[in-house]
Amino acid sequence: LKIALVGAAGGIGSSAAYTMATRGIGTEYLLVDPNEPVLQTQVMDLEQLRIKRPFVVRVADLDELPTADIVVISAAVPPEPDRPRMHYLRGNLTITRQIAEVFDGHSDWQGVIIFASNPVDPLLLDFQVRTGIDRRRVIGYSINDTLRFRYGIALEARVRPDQVLAWVIGEHGNGCVPLFSRVEIDGAPVNFDEDQQRRIREYLLGWYPRWVALGTSRTSTWMSGNGLAEMVEHLIGGLNGPWLGAIVLEGEYGIDGVAMTVPLELGRSGVRSVLNWELSAPEQNQLKAAAGYLSALSHPPSYGR
Numbered sequence: 508l509k510i511a512l513v514g515a516a517g518g519i520g521s522s523a524a525y526t527m528a529t530r531g532i533g534t535e536y537l538l539v540d541p542n543e544p545v546l547q548t549q550v551m552d553l554e555q556l557r558i559k560r561p562f563v564v565r566v567a568d569l570d571e572l573p574t575a576d577i578v579v580i581s582a583a584v585p586p587e588p589d590r591p592r593m594h595y596l597r598g599n600l601t602i603t604r605q606i607a608e609v610f611d612g613h614s615d616w617q618g619v620i621i622f623a624s625n626p627v628d629p630l631l632l633d634f635q636v637r638t639g640i641d642r643r644r645v646i647g648y649s650i651n652d653t654l655r656f657r658y659g660i661a662l663e664a665r666v667r668p669d670q671v672l673a674w675v676i677g678e679h680g681n682g683c684v685p686l687f688s689r690v691e692i693d694g695a696p697v698n699f700d701e702d703q704q705r706r707i708r709e710y711l712l713g714w715y716p717r718w719v720a721l722g723t724s725r726t727s728t729w730m731s732g733n734g735l736a737e738m739v740e741h742l743i744g745g746l747n748g749p750w751l752g753a754i755v756l757e758g759e760y761g762i763d764g765v766a767m768t769v770p771l772e773l774g775r776s777g778v779r780s781v782l783n784w785e786l787s788a789p790e791q792n793q794l795k796a797a798a799g800y801l802s803a804l805s806h807p808p809s810y811g812r
């Protein structure tokens with residue numbers, strides 16, 4: 508299984524490569540990034556782990572991406588202090604369009620793209636439209652919202668986070684939709700009153716602003732490296748059950764032509780199916796509102812203006 512990481516010298520790419528290599532996910536890693544000296548150190552570093560199991564790790568060019576089975580894209584412009592994700596749309600679009608060019612003539616590519624660069628939803632839509640790769644093979648990474656939601660619920664309910672099962676769909680940003688209608692603790696459905704929901708929502712939506720206000724150049728690299736490795740495991744069949752990620756929607760949940768996170772069943776060729784979960788009326792309304800917001804900025808050619 509050949510996995511290419513684009514933006515590999517950065518926090519997310521390096522954390523994902525390390526996590527996959529140590530967990531035995533993949534047999535060949537192609538590291539792509541303009542920051543070649545850092546890539547060289549990563550190769551030298553990871554190579555030593557081959558004492559545990561055989562795998563190949565090397566620096567690669569963008570041109571080699573279509574030879575990979577899975578391509579993880581986390582390439583991005585340098586972070587600035589205290590900015591929302593949407594601030595990076597134009598800058599990162601320049602980069603992801605450059606990556607899209609590599610897939611010219613490869614619209615029938617049989618691999619899977621995992622898109623992590625932010626803002627995930629509009630970047631993914633632009634990439635999928637430009638490359639013409641089957642939408643089921645271009646999936647956005649957004650599970651961190653779900654993890655933060657579970658953590659917020661655990662704090663409110665005074666239980667351990669691993670006792671909580673809960674999910675977030677919608678935009679990877681302020682338009683995320685926490686599904687209060689299907690929260691479980693220890694396998695039993697749980698309802699929260701309005702005050703509790705408000706506090707949990709504040710925790711969830713406040714997580715990113717609290718983080719970027721610290722003014723470091725770090726993103727949530729460990730959580731994301733772990734999540735990306737798990738996502739690949741879902742793709743290759745090592746893990747089962749629903750996975751939440753972004754896909755360009757074609758009528759699912761009444762939404763068309765917008766990329767957003769929905770529940771998915773993953774497999775070797777990407778999204779096997781978009782799961783049709785029943786939503787409460789407020790959840791449906793929030794999802795429609797998020798789609799409206801994204802579709803207002805989502806006509807790919809206008810991004811560059």
Ligand SMILES: NC(=O)c1ccc[n+]([C@@H]2O[C@H](COP(=O)([O-])OP(=O)(O)OC[C@H]3O[C@@H](n4cnc5c(N)ncnc54)[C@H](O)[C@@H]3O)[C@@H](O)[C@H]2O)c1
Nearest residue numbers: 514516517518519520540581582583623624625648726727
């Ligand atoms: N989807 C999520 O849940 C999630 C979570 C955390 C971070 N992110 C996003 O992932 C992106 C990367 O985060 P990071 O912490 O790794 O940032 P980073 O700044 O550490 O790394 C970005 C890397 O991209 C490289 N790069 C720039 N232009 C490139 C190009 N043309 N081709 C290949 N590589 C290129 C840079 O050299 C750098 O090494 C950001 O957009 C961040 O917001 C997403």
